[in-house]
Amino acid sequence: MTAPSVPTSPHDPNVPAAAATTAGPTMWDRRYAEHPWPTEPDPMLVELVSPLVPGTAVDLGCGPGRNAVWLAGRGWQVTGVDTSSVGLGQARQRAAEAGTSIETVLADLTEYEAPAGGFDLVVLANIHPAPHEREALFARVAAAVAPGGHLYVVGHHVDDLGRAGPPDPERLYTEAVLADAFPTLTVERLERSDRRAGGPEAPLRDVVLWAVRPEVADAPDTAVAR
Numbered sequence: 001m002t003a004p005s006v007p008t009s010p011h012d013p014n015v016p017a018a019a020a021t022t023a024g025p026t027m028w029d030r031r032y033a034e035h036p037w038p039t040e041p042d043p044m045l046v047e048l049v050s051p052l053v054p055g056t057a058v059d060l061g062c063g064p065g066r067n068a069v070w071l072a073g074r075g076w077q078v079t080g081v082d083t084s085s086v087g088l089g090q091a092r093q094r095a096a097e098a099g100t101s102i103e104t105v106l107a108d109l110t111e112y113e114a115p116a117g118g119f120d121l122v123v124l125a126n127i128h129p130a131p132h133e134r135e136a137l138f139a140r141v142a143a144a145v146a147p148g149g150h151l152y153v154v155g156h157h158v159d160d161l162g163r164a165g166p167p168d169p170e171r172l173y174t175e176a177v178l179a180d181a182f183p184t185l186t187v188e189r190l191e192r193s194d195r196r197a198g199g200p201e202a203p204l205r206d207v208v209l210w211a212v213r214p215e216v217a218d219a220p221d222t223a224v225a226r
């Protein structure tokens with residue numbers, strides 16, 4: 001696949017912009033093999049997850065694992081899923097260097113069968129599916145969240161078109177795109193975020209969603225019996 005010529009941002013941890021699509025593993029394997037990927041975790045994820053008691057987490061499209069490795073270092077039991085074997089190898093290596101470990105799964109997110117309700121935290125960071133792919137993917141993502149568990153989604157805002165993220169505006173996010181995307185979850189935060197990377201002069205525009213799956217309510221007779 002030939003990457004379209006799109007300006008890259010020197011501030012964007014996800015450069016090159018043209019590479020930030022849901023294209024196949026060859027492009028990402030090459031990207032990760034040729035250029036170091038950022039190692040700092042997403043600051044918004046850090047802010048939101050830090051108060052939580054660690055449990056099980058899955059980082060969907062984890063790449064070289066900047067978020068997965070940070071989570072593992074905080075005591076989370078992390079599974080990283082990606083189609084890039086190079087990215088997954090780097091994630092495992094970085095985890096080992098940090099004195100921790102993650103489980104990796106080489107799989108396409110459109111086929112990966114996460115255990116239903118299997119994770120206390122599900123991360124979907126900088127994955128930009130085409131509109132026709134969203135509904136099915138988002139349903140899979142939501143299904144993986146355990147009762148009481150959280151979902152973190154971040155992606156480039158459409159205002160970043162031409163600066164960062166995929167060159168196709170249809171793949172970029174707005175608050176409206178995510179507002180009704182996870183009907184089984186309760187959205188706690190949904191906002192445009194300018195705080196990630198980019199520097200104070202040229203912040204990147206993200207859309208961030210933080211949602212929780214409601215706990216399963218006790219049946220009345222069960223509650224009385226306790």
Ligand SMILES: C[S@@+](CC[C@H](N)C(=O)[O-])C[C@H]1O[C@@H](n2cnc3c(N)ncnc32)[C@H](O)[C@@H]1O
Pocket residue numbers: 014020021022023024025028060061062063064065066067081082083084087107108109110124125126127
């Ligand atoms: C922009 S990188 C983001 C990596 C990481 N989430 C982060 O925020 O640093 C996109 C990653 O998603 C992976 N990816 C994209 N589409 C995928 C799919 N359908 N199935 C599995 N991995 C996918 C790519 O291989 C790549 O590693």
